[in-house]
Amino acid sequence: MKLISATPSPYARKVRIQLIEKGIPFELVTEVPWNSDTTVPLYNPLEKVPVLLLDDGRAVYESAFILEWIERTHPQPPLMPTDDAAYLEARRFMVLADGICDAGLLLFFERAREPAHQSQPWMARQLRKIEGGLAALERDIGERAFAVGDRLSLADISVAAPLGWLKVRAPDLDWPGRFPGLAAYYERLSQRESFKATVPYAQVLRDKVV
Ligand SMILES: N[C@@H](CCC(=O)N[C@@H](CS)C(=O)NCC(=O)O)C(=O)O
Known part of the structure; x- marks a missing residue:
């Protein structure tokens, strides 16, 4: 594979x-x-x-x-809860996390345009989604070690993905400074070998994209 x-x-x-x-x-x-x-x-x-x-x-x-x-x-070890309510709660986090990624990418490429061609309303719109999403995560995860239940699930993996990406591609947003609960949560998850092995870093985009 x-x-x-x-x-x-x-x-x-x-x-x-x-x-x-x-x-x-x-x-x-x-x-x-x-x-x-x-x-x-x-x-x-x-x-x-x-x-x-x-x-x-x-x-x-x-x-x-x-x-x-x-x-x-590859069902073992399971990374999704089997209980319906917990499964759906995990999916809810996953949808929100993917939406933050989507808005983040749109913001990133709008910022990559020549300043004269950047749309301020478009960037403000994406920023609002990112910040709204982060605030919802901060509120819903609170001080828990895991998004759902008491073990790692795809919900945590999905939530961590935009958090790590924003650090690299939009560090000016300073989400760890503004969402301390999420920062502590991400820090704890980042101790896992799987997270350490996949810390994101920038690539150089050689061709013009926007
Ligand atoms: N919804 C897709 C999004 C994937 C995505 O946008 N990947 C980016 C890299 S972070 C990409 O390959 N973009 C190239 C393109 O859109 O042409 C997924 O969840 O797999």
Whole structure:
């Protein structure tokens, strides 16, 4: 099994952490999906990472679906609660976390435009979503060690992904300074080997994207 990933990608980081936590061997293929010579479109017509390449040649893409695919095909150790209410609560966190990633990427690429072409209303809109999402996470996770229940789940992995990404791609937002509960939560999760092994770092985008 191979995983096509990018070093800063919060979506790919979720899958990498899940694979490590489950002890599933995989080959990490690092790409810059924004560059014109990327191989990603060969495997995903949507041209995005992560892409999971199965041993039988099939490609699975869209991070939430990859997480589900891996959970179904490699159920041990479980990273989703079995109880319906807890499962749905975990999914709720995962949806919110992915939405923060989406707004973050939109903000990042708007900021990457020439200043004269940047849309202030668009950036303000994305910033509002990011900050609203972080505030909701701060409120709902509170001082708990894990988002749901008393063990690591895909909810924690998903929540951590935008937190780590924002540190690299939007450090000016200073979310740890503004959301101390989330900062302590992220710090605790960051002690895990799977988190240490996947700390995001920037890639240079060689080609013009916006
Ligand atoms: N909803 C997708 C988002 C994936 C995504 O946007 N990945 C970025 C890297 S962080 C990408 O590859 N973008 C390239 C593009 O949109 O062309 C997922 O969850 O997998």
